[in-house]
Amino acid sequence: AQSVTQLDSQVPVFEEAPVELRCNYSSxxxxxxxxxxxxxxxxxxxxxxxxxxxxxxxxxxxxxAEFNKSQTSFHLRKPSVHISDTxxxxxxxxxxxxxxxxxxxxxxxxxxxxx
Amino acid sequence: xxxxxxxxxxxxxxxxxxxxxxxxxQSGHNTVSWYQQALGQGPQFIxxxxxxxxxxxxxxxxxxxxxxxxxxxxxxxxxxxxxxxxALYLCASSLLGSTEAxxxxxxxxxxx
Numbered sequence: 001a002q003s004v005t006q007l008d009s010q011v012p013v014f015e016e017a018p019v020e021l022r023c024n025y026s027s028x029x030x031x032x033x034x035x036x037x038x039x040x041x042x043x044x045x046x047x048x049x050x051x052x053x054x055x056x057x058x059x060x061x062x063x064x065a066e067f068n069k070s071q072t073s074f075h076l077r078k079p080s081v082h083i084s085d086t087x088x089x090x091x092x093x094x095x096x097x098x099x100x101x102x103x104x105x106x107x108x109x110x111x112x113x114x115x
Numbered sequence: 116x117x118x119x120x121x122x123x124x125x126x127x128x129x130x131x132x133x134x135x136x137x138x139x140x141q142s143g144h145n146t147v148s149w150y151q152q153a154l155g156q157g158p159q160f161i162x163x164x165x166x167x168x169x170x171x172x173x174x175x176x177x178x179x180x181x182x183x184x185x186x187x188x189x190x191x192x193x194x195x196x197x198x199x200x201x202a203l204y205l206c207a208s209s210l211l212g213s214t215e216a217x218x219x220x221x222x223x224x225x226x227x
Contacts (some may be wrong), residue, residue: 100171
C-alpha cells in the first residue's frame with residue numbers, strides 16, 4: 001500500500017535550536033517527494049522538493065531534506081530555527097503510478113518555536 | 116502569493132444542503148486539483164480536472180462533483196452535505212504532468 005507517515009504531530013523547540021521533522025513513505029513505485037508549509041488560515045506553500053539527482057535538497061530559508069531510498073524517508077531539518085518558522089509542515093508524495101500526479105499528504109507536524 | 120484564488124473564504128451550510136466552491140487557476144495552468152483538509156489532518160485528494168474532464172479521483176463519493184471551464188477555472192460541488200464535510204477545501208493549479216502545484220488560500224466550509 002502507498003502511504004505517507006509523519007510520526008510527530010507536534011514538535012516544540014527553542015529558538016536557534018536545531019530541528020528535524022520526520023517523514024517516511026511506503027511505495028512499490030518510484031516517488032517524488034515534497035515538503036509544504038501551512039501558516040494559520042492560509043493555503044499550502046511549497047518548501048522544497050526532490051524529483052531526481054542529488055538526494056539533499058535545500059530551501060531558500062535554511063531548511064533542507066534528504067531523500068533516503070533504503071530507509072524510505074525524507075526528513076526535514078534546519079540547523080537553527082526562528083520564531084517565524086512556527087507553522088504546520090506537511091510531507092507529501094507523488095507516486096509515479098498515478099496519471100493525475102496527485103499529492104498524498106502526511107498528517108502534518110506542528111512546529112512551535114519557543115522564545 | 117500563488118495567483119490561485121478561491122471563493123468564498125468562509126461558508127456555513129446546513130446538513131443536507133448543497134454547496135459550490137470556486138477556484139481561479141494561475142495564469143497559464145491547464146489543470147486543477149481539489150483537496151479536502153479536515154481539522155488536524157493532511158489534505159486528501161478529491162479529484163483533478165484537465166480539459167474540462169475529470170482526470171483522476173480520490174476516495175470520495177459521487178456527491179462530490181466538479182467542473183472545469185474553458186478559462187481553466189473550476190468549481191467543486193458537494194450535494195447532501197454531512198457534518199463530516201466540514202473542512203478546509205483547497206484548490207491547486209498546475210500544468211498537466213507537472214509535479215509542481217500551486218495552492219489557493221482555501222475555503223473553510225462549516226456544516227451545522
